[in-house]
Every structure is written in C-alpha cells, then in structure tokens.
Amino acid sequence: MADFSLEKDILEDKIKGLSDREIGNKYNVNLKFIEKSITKNLGINISNPVNTLSNPVKIIKKIAPKDFSLEQNTVWSFKSRGNWATHNGNYRGNWSPYIPRNILLKYSKEGDLVLDYFCGSGTTGVEAKLLNRNFIGIDINENAVKLAKENTDFLTKTADENVIYFMVGDARNLNLINDNSIDLICSHPPYSNIINYTHNNKNDLSNYEVGDFLKEIEKVAQESYRVLKNNKYCSILIGDMRKNKNVIPLGFWTIDKYLKEGFVIKELIIKRQHNCKTTGFWYTNSIKFNFLLLAHEYLVIFEKSDKKKVENYKSNYTEASFRQYEKNKIKFIENNNIQQESATVWIFEKKDWLYNTLNNLIKRYGNGSYSIYNDNPKKSSNLLIYFYDNNFCNFSKNFYNYLEKDGILAIICEDIRIDDNLIYSNPIYIEKYFKEDDKLKIKEIVVIQIKDMCNPNNKDFNLNINHKYLIIYKLNG
Ligand SMILES: C[S@@+](CC[C@H](N)C(=O)[O-])C[C@H]1O[C@@H](n2cnc3c(N)ncnc32)[C@H](O)[C@@H]1O
Incomplete structure (x- = not known):
C-alpha cells in the first residue's frame, strides 16, 4: 500500500x-x-517543482549557444547540457538541446516539417522554433504537453512564419498524420522503465518492461516509416540498461526494430554521458563487483531509402562487414599495472588503444589465463579475445572449445561505412546473432573512443567514425 x-x-x-x-x-x-x-x-516527472509551478514562462536571455559548430565525428560529448532559450534540465531525462540542434541543422532545412512523437518538455520544439522549422510535438502525458507549450511560448524574430504544434497522443498510432508527409523525425523515447514519466498510464511506454517495450516500439518504428517522406531521416536517442551486473542492450534491440521496418542506418553516433561517477565509491565498486558504469547512449540516424538502395544495403552486409585485422597488430606488451577503466566509454589514442584495451580486458577478466582467437588460441582460457573478421562463421561454431566454464568472450569490432554512404554496424549484427545462443549472456558493451581519430575539419556530409566497440559475453556454466 x-x-x-x-x-x-x-x-x-x-x-x-x-x-x-x-x-x-x-x-x-x-x-x-x-x-x-x-x-x-x-502528474509530471520533474526535478524542481518550484520552477515549474511558480515560474512557467521564462525570460529568454540567450537564443543560441555560444560558439556552436556542427558535430563532425561519431562520438558526441557536450560538457554542459545547454541553457539557451528556455532550455533547462527540470524534466527528468530530457535530452540536451545540442542534440536536436545538430540534427535539425544537418538533416532538415528552414520551413520543413519536423516531428517529435515523444516530445516531453518540448526541447526539440524549442529548437524547431529557433531554427524556423515547422513542428509537431506529441506526448502521451497531457502535463508534459502543457509544459512543452510553456517552454515554446517565447517570441523570436521569425516566430510567426512557422507552426509549432503540440498534442496529446500516442507514438504507436499517428493516424492524424498523413503517409509520406514528414521531413524529419527527431525523437527521444523512454528507455523502457528506467524513468517512469507517468503514474500507471497504460499507454506510457516508460511503464513497460523490456520485452513489452520492444513489442510496442516496433509499432512506433512502423508508424515512423509510414509518415516519413522517402529519402528523409528519422533520428532517435536510446540507451542501454543494467540488471544484476549485466548490460541489457536495449539500444541495439531498439535499433534492430527500426531496421526490421525497412530503415537503413545513415549514422550511428555515440553520445557520451557525463553524469556517471568514475572515481571513489563507484570506481571501487566497479572493480569489486565487476561491472562498468553506463556512460553512453546511441543516437541513430535512420534513412528511409528507396527500395533499390535498401536491397543493395542488405546484400552488401556480409562482405562489407568483415575487416581483417593484421596479425602483427595483435602483438602487444602485457602490463598488469595498467589503470583500470570503470565506465563503458574507454578513451585512448591511436598508438596505444590496442595495448590499453587488451590490458584492461586481461586485468578485469583474465584471471591468470587469456588467449586471442585470431592468433593461435590456447585451449581453455578464462578470457578469449576475438577480433571480428571474415572467419566469424567458423569462430561462432568453435569458440566454446577455447573457453573455460564461466569464461569471458570479448569481441572487438566496428561500424563500417559501406557503399551508398550508409553504416553497417558489426556490433548490432553480432549481438543479434548471439542473442539466440542461450549459452552466452551479454555482459558489457564498451565503446572505445580513439581521441586522435577525431577530425574537427571534416567537411563531408558523412560523420567521421572515431570509435570502435568491445562486446563482452559470459559463457554460462
Ligand atoms: C525521454 S522522454 C522525452 C524527453 C524530451 N526529449 C525532452 O527533452 O523533454 C520520453 C517521453 O515519452 C513519452 N511517452 C511515453 N509513452 C508514450 C507514447 N506511447 N506516446 C507518446 N509519448 C510517450 C513520455 O511521457 C516522455 O515524455
């Protein structure tokens, strides 16, 4: 009670x-x-009721962030969340306005119609208004819609030219929106039930456990595909969850639902989170209980491509996805005194990312024995490291022979830019493959950011990929 x-x-x-x-x-x-x-x-999940109850309309001092430039690389990290216009962090779990600002500027133009079907406090709507886009914001919670209206209730020079419209509604059923009518979807779903946005609202997806959440998000993906114009983009931000020291890869599973509906991936961006504590208590616990603190989310830009491009994407999967690691790159010096990582983003330089990654793996999971599958693996180690390559088929049938009971399998892999400038994501493919294997349990998804692979002068429409992944599984019994 x-x-x-x-x-x-x-x-x-x-x-x-x-x-x-x-x-x-x-x-x-x-x-x-x-x-x-x-x-x-x-009736609303806010961190500061005083602000919202007593001061609904804010006076705007800044209408744009200082020194803003578009992101050029696949790892995005904003030191402050952004407080221009009416933006603030009061609505729990709202996204940094830097995210919709980047997306709107890159994937839409003035006068376009932008949709956010999980609009919450209206962050995307505020950016749409500031950037002269027309906007439809939908949320299941009428109090969130009220707050979103208040947050977009300010004057700009060109405000009257664009329509900013909010309504209470359900992202799974966008029946008021015509087929092929939206220029850009820019939205931020709940991450299953990590944060509950309403109390007992049965249509609120933030009240759904993972399995049911995924079934419902499939309907959202279906509606997204229907309402979006051809050759346009649909972007979502989604994160993982953690249960009993293991990751629940909600991000990859959600992305897979959108792929199933016919979308292809234009960009897979890693959004770093800065609110996680990687020192003191949390650092000690991460080592003691052997888990990593979640420090990243996935910002996916899906493309609704024409049929030919999608067929091409699908048929190119296998070949494009393999990348042979040179054997001599695997040689490295073991160092047991290395500083251990405690969060899911590891940031290294090009020259020593492999050294740091392998030593971190060995220290955390090796327990006296490890081997590298691509390089004459030993029978039965506690830790088996595999560089994803074109031998995956053989590997997936044989790797058990090289792992001790309860051993750890660590796969190093990448997202690859394939023909047509789309992204093929090896880690998503690997997780989809091993999800069916009940002997393996996914433990961690680590992003390795390579600091000096960042290109601030990238003029290309495509983002420069400056991250890799480590997918870590535990062998059951
Ligand atoms: C992560 S929040 C979005 C926050 C938003 N980006 C912002 O900056 O304020 C997710 C939102 O989805 C809404 N929501 C949950 N289920 C929904 C559904 N079926 N249809 C529409 N909105 C829903 C929640 O009320 C919540 O506001």
Whole structure:
C-alpha cells in the first residue's frame, strides 16, 4: 500500500527546495521513490517543482549557444547540457538541446516539417522554433504537453512564419498524420522503465518492461516509416540498461526494430554521458563487483531509402562487414599495472588503444589465463579475445572449445561505412546473432573512443567514425 503521508511530506520538502539527496537521507528513500511520489502527485516527472509551478514562462536571455559548430565525428560529448532559450534540465531525462540542434541543422532545412512523437518538455520544439522549422510535438502525458507549450511560448524574430504544434497522443498510432508527409523525425523515447514519466498510464511506454517495450516500439518504428517522406531521416536517442551486473542492450534491440521496418542506418553516433561517477565509491565498486558504469547512449540516424538502395544495403552486409585485422597488430606488451577503466566509454589514442584495451580486458577478466582467437588460441582460457573478421562463421561454431566454464568472450569490432554512404554496424549484427545462443549472456558493451581519430575539419556530409566497440559475453556454466 502506498504511504500517502510520506509522499505528501516528500512533495512539500521538494517545494521547500530540499535536494533529492537531503530528502533521500531524511526519509530513507531512493531517487526512484522520490520521482514516483512527484510524478503521482503532480502528474509530471520533474526535478524542481518550484520552477515549474511558480515560474512557467521564462525570460529568454540567450537564443543560441555560444560558439556552436556542427558535430563532425561519431562520438558526441557536450560538457554542459545547454541553457539557451528556455532550455533547462527540470524534466527528468530530457535530452540536451545540442542534440536536436545538430540534427535539425544537418538533416532538415528552414520551413520543413519536423516531428517529435515523444516530445516531453518540448526541447526539440524549442529548437524547431529557433531554427524556423515547422513542428509537431506529441506526448502521451497531457502535463508534459502543457509544459512543452510553456517552454515554446517565447517570441523570436521569425516566430510567426512557422507552426509549432503540440498534442496529446500516442507514438504507436499517428493516424492524424498523413503517409509520406514528414521531413524529419527527431525523437527521444523512454528507455523502457528506467524513468517512469507517468503514474500507471497504460499507454506510457516508460511503464513497460523490456520485452513489452520492444513489442510496442516496433509499432512506433512502423508508424515512423509510414509518415516519413522517402529519402528523409528519422533520428532517435536510446540507451542501454543494467540488471544484476549485466548490460541489457536495449539500444541495439531498439535499433534492430527500426531496421526490421525497412530503415537503413545513415549514422550511428555515440553520445557520451557525463553524469556517471568514475572515481571513489563507484570506481571501487566497479572493480569489486565487476561491472562498468553506463556512460553512453546511441543516437541513430535512420534513412528511409528507396527500395533499390535498401536491397543493395542488405546484400552488401556480409562482405562489407568483415575487416581483417593484421596479425602483427595483435602483438602487444602485457602490463598488469595498467589503470583500470570503470565506465563503458574507454578513451585512448591511436598508438596505444590496442595495448590499453587488451590490458584492461586481461586485468578485469583474465584471471591468470587469456588467449586471442585470431592468433593461435590456447585451449581453455578464462578470457578469449576475438577480433571480428571474415572467419566469424567458423569462430561462432568453435569458440566454446577455447573457453573455460564461466569464461569471458570479448569481441572487438566496428561500424563500417559501406557503399551508398550508409553504416553497417558489426556490433548490432553480432549481438543479434548471439542473442539466440542461450549459452552466452551479454555482459558489457564498451565503446572505445580513439581521441586522435577525431577530425574537427571534416567537411563531408558523412560523420567521421572515431570509435570502435568491445562486446563482452559470459559463457554460462
Ligand atoms: C525521454 S522522454 C522525452 C524527453 C524530451 N526529449 C525532452 O527533452 O523533454 C520520453 C517521453 O515519452 C513519452 N511517452 C511515453 N509513452 C508514450 C507514447 N506511447 N506516446 C507518446 N509519448 C510517450 C513520455 O511521457 C516522455 O515524455
């Protein structure tokens, strides 16, 4: 039974201005409980009720970020979340306005019609208004729609020329929107039930467990494909989850649903998260309990291509996806004194990424024995490292022979830019393949950012790929 007086006390303290930590300590409750109390009582999941209740319309001092330039590489990282116009972090889990700003500027033009079917507090709508795009924002929660309207309620020089429209609705059924009518979709779904946006609303996908969430997101992908014009883009930001020290690859699984509906990948961007703590308590626990702190999300730009391009994409998959690693690159010096990584993004330089990656793997998972599959592997080690190559078919049938019971398999792989300038994502393919294998359990998805592979002067429409992946599995029993 819910404790109504406790919820009321928490809300009162929140309104008085107490922080989540102070409230947590005072009532011995966690953040999820505080969020639930607020969402249930106010009908919206916000971190600062005072702001929203007493000061709905903000006065705008800045209408654009200072020194803004478009992202050129596949790893995006914004040190501050962005506070121009009405943007603020009050709506829990809202995205940084730098994301829709980049997407709108690169994949749409003035006067285009942009859709965000999980619009929340209206971040995308604010950017659409500032950048002279027409906009439809939809959310299942009427209070979020109200907040989004307030957040877009400001004047700009050209404001009257564009339509910014919000409505309560369901992303799984966009029946008010015509087929092939949208120029750009730019949206940010809930990550299953990590953050609940409403209290018990059965149409709110943030109240769905992973399996059901994926079934429902398939309908959203279907509707996205229907309403988007041909040769246009649909972008979503999605992250992974963690359960019992293992990752749940919600990102890859969600991307796969969009692929199934006919989309192809134009870009797969890694959005780094800065709110995760990689020192002190968390660092120690990451080592002690052997897990990595989630530090990245996936920002995917899907393309609705013509049929021929899609067929070409599908038939080119296999060949394009393999990349042979040169054997001599695998030679490296073992160093047990290496500083251990504790989050899911590892940032290294080109000259020593392999050295650092392999030593990190060996230190965390090796437990005295490891081998590299591509380089005369030993029978039965605790850790088997595999560089994804054109031998995958053989590898997938044989690797068990080289792993101890409860051993760890680490696969190093990449996204590849194929013909037609699309992206073929090896890690998504690998995870799809091994998902069916009940002897393997996915443990981590690590992104390796190569610092000096970044090209700030990239003039190409395609982003410069400056990351790789490590997919880590545990062999069951
Ligand atoms: C991650 S939040 C979006 C935040 C938004 N990008 C912002 O900056 O404020 C996800 C949103 O999806 C909404 N939502 C959940 N299920 C929905 C559905 N079936 N149809 C439309 N919106 C839904 C939630 O109410 C929530 O506002």
